[in-house]
Amino acid sequence: MYADIVFTGGTVRTGATDVPVQDALAVTDGRITALGPDALTVRGPRTAVVDLAGGALLPAFGDGHVHPVLGGLGLRGVPVRECGSVEEIVEAVRLWADAHPQAPWITGDGFDPWLAPDGRFDARWLDVAVSDRPVVLRTTDHHTAWVNSEALGRAGYSTDSPDPTGGEILRRAASAEPLGTLREFGAVNPVLALIPPASHEVQVAALREAAAGFAAAGVTWVQDALVEPHHIDAWITAMTTGPGLPVRADLGFLLEPDGWRERITRFAADRDRVESEAPGLLTARTVKFFADGVIESGTAALLEPYTDCPHSHGIANWSPAELAEAVTAVDALGFRPHLHAIGDGGVRGALDAIEAAVRAGGPGDRRPVIAHAQLIDPADLPRFAELGVIANLQPLWAQSDPLMTELTLPRIGPERGGRQYQIAALLTSGARLSFGSDWPVTACEPLRGIATAVTRQTSDGTPEGGWLPEERIDTATALAAYSTGCAHQAFEEKEWGVLRPGMRADLVHLAADPVETAPEALARLPVLGTWLAGRRTHAADGTPDDLCARRR
Known part of the structure; x- marks a missing residue:
């Protein structure tokens, strides 16, 4: 039986301790079927041959803690992620608000918390840009929000407001007036709860965009x-409709x-529903x-x-x-x-x-x-x-x-x-x-x-x-x-994580062997291809994908 795909022309770094390095790998029906010289013997007339071009094939990566829906939605607001100063953030808010006059709330995600002394951000700085609509910006760690005076008023935060359980309302030094910086979910969530939720369609689109970045x-x-x-519902729809x-x-x-x-x-009922509607995914x-x-x-x-x-x-x-x-x-x-x-x-x-x-x-x-x-x-x-x-x-x-x-x-x-x-x-x-x-x-x-x-x-x-x-x-x-x-x-060590026959063909093709790459160059090592159970999910086209980019 011939393989569907054969990878050759580079290093196959298996991640296994018994046979850590090979020079070829074969895939059939989404599973690894052969390694090394054996992989070359199952190459047939319809086998797709992937030339590693001197690079390396490795087990694909997992990410053990990530927020795909929240991150994808965060890309849709004010682009504050790369702002390098308070002034840049305020100007980005002003430009976005001017371009979206019908938006009832102005939101942004992922600014750096060290841009203001001691991480204390003032509502009045944002009021200069927008005073008639609420503004809510969240720091990179998502544990702090910077809001304008209108947002403070909508949430009912005033001089007399006590700190909520599990949160802190930062105050001005000379008074108990809220400053505009809210720390932790006890203080942030009452404001977020006022923002109209994203529609199901928008959540699905955000999830698809985020997932494409992970594949890249x-x-x-x-x-x-x-x-x-x-x-x-967003996860189930995104996984089971269209291209998945x-x-x-x-x-x-x-x-x-x-x-x-x-x-x-x-x-328990939610778990059963998820796993019955998207089995194996x-x-x-x-x-x-x-x-x-x-x-x-x-x-x-x-x-x-x-x-x-x-x-x-x-x-x-x-x-x-x-x-x-x-x-x-x-x-x-x-x-x-x-x-x-x-x-x-x-x-x-x-x-x-x-x-x-x-x-x-x-x-x-x-x-x-x-x-x-x-x-x-x-x-x-x-x-x-x-x-x-x-x-x-x-x-x-x-x-x-x-x-x-x-x-x-x-x-x-x-x-x-x-x-x-x-x-x-x-x-x-x-x-x-x-x-x-x-x-x-x-x-x-x-x-x-x-x-x-x-x-x-x-x-x-x-x-x-x-x-x-x-x-x-x-x-x-x-x-x-x-x-x-x-x-x-993931309780799936028998399915993926190393490259050996019988394992799922979750693979990543890098431009060079990372183990032999200078440590200072690892961050810039190009990802040339990604496969999920033998299905190609990413192919480098020479254009850097910066969806996940952060300066940190």
């Missing part, structure tokens, strides 16, 4: 880490503290929790007070007892908990909740996920391996960029600042790792994350020798975190 980056599986009820999507996905249902017991009663086996906020906003939960705010330990979104109860309930329903935890207090709370679920449910192959794990107390580091917790890290964050130097380090000081993003330490402890981007927070291209994990440097090569260089890892290990690590997270 070599990604074939994603973990949607924040799925609200109306996102489910170039990625598979697992959906993570968002669970918030308010009314969580009632909310989880529908999760979509799963829905995850529940997402926010244990805390982010360090740059002073909202990540810390065990010790912030350096620049001695009275504050940040914001824990759940009480320890209730988080443990909710994670245990989710585990009992057969879902995998996926917990955002940034600060060492947030990480400890997440580990404690998972430990409670293990005690209640007994032994089992759970694979719970703690995402981000920016700051881990030394006593908690071995608990990841002990509890079988997957650390899903965003390697692109492990650099000394302005977010780190202007906001993060001043808030936690040098001792805690020196133990952030402990990628190598987690691996040494025996923990399982997967990598992700958290797009649209930062770029979705895995090669950029790999470059940072290997060098711990910014794109301009600073600092020399890398930031916290003891946490650097080698290229092969970083590649595995995006392939076998994500496949393990």
